[in-house]
Amino acid sequence: MNCPHCGIAFHWNWHSSGLGFAGWVSYVAFCPACNRPILELTDNQNERFRAYPTNTFRKPAPDEVPSRIKEDYEEACRVLPISAKASATLSHRCLQGLLREQGYTQKNLVDQITALLGETDPKKYLPSVLHDTVDHIRNFGNFSAHPITDQTTLQVISVDPGEAEWCLDILEEMFDHYYVKPTQAAARRVALNATLAAEGKPPSKP
Numbered sequence: 001m002n003c004p005h006c007g008i009a010f011h012w013n014w015h016s017s018g019l020g021f022a023g024w025v026s027y028v029a030f031c032p033a034c035n036r037p038i039l040e041l042t043d044n045q046n047e048r049f050r051a052y053p054t055n056t057f058r059k060p061a062p063d064e065v066p067s068r069i070k071e072d073y074e075e076a077c078r079v080l081p082i083s084a085k086a087s088a089t090l091s092h093r094c095l096q097g098l099l100r101e102q103g104y105t106q107k108n109l110v111d112q113i114t115a116l117l118g119e120t121d122p123k124k125y126l127p128s129v130l131h132d133t134v135d136h137i138r139n140f141g142n143f144s145a146h147p148i149t150d151q152t153t154l155q156v157i158s159v160d161p162g163e164a165e166w167c168l169d170i171l172e173e174m175f176d177h178y179y180v181k182p183t184q185a186a187a188r189r190v191a192l193n194a195t196l197a198a199e200g201k202p203p204s205k206p
Helices: 067-079 084-101 109-117 128-139 161-198
Strands: 015-018 025-030 037-042 048-052
Touching: 067 084, 067 161, 084 109, 084 161, 109 128, 128 161
Parallel strands: none
Antiparallel strands: 015 025, 025 037, 037 048
16 A cells, blocks of 8 residues: 555555554554554444545646546545545546546446457557556456446445555556546657658658
8 A cells, every 4th residue: 555644655564452442443554664654543333444644645636637537536535544435436436437438338337347458449458557457446345336327326335445545546547548648649749740840741640
């Protein structure tokens, strides 16, 4: 997992202790990079949440990401320390919206992912590492089993905190693949064509 203070990934070694009242347990881990503590609590209903820090170290979504998708992603980041389930639910909707924009209009996320991974158009292939990462989403508890459409309310999805954070990591990789890199490539093409035009040469082929 990533440190909520500095963003460095490390293996969390939790130290637990009772708090002196029924059912409550505290868990403390220290980031080896910045040496700052992370405190989580489990209440008497066995619900676990982060008490400190209340933030999650996440960069804002790139400007190239459409506003609705960006809003869901950034809200998923904000609520992660409070509720992994709520964060994963928002990530679920965010990913569904992203895939729908790419032409995968199936109502269920698992069907969208299946269509994406079975893509036959070479121009739409995912890089192999991202392909394998996206495939793992189908193993996240009930993450891919619930359809979310504009006509349905958000459904709470059962995942653990590590899975919820990984969902955000996957979304960041998807943003880079579908929005950032194409925009950068288009900008490079415009600059190249301007140079070619100045030299009296024909524009580059797309």
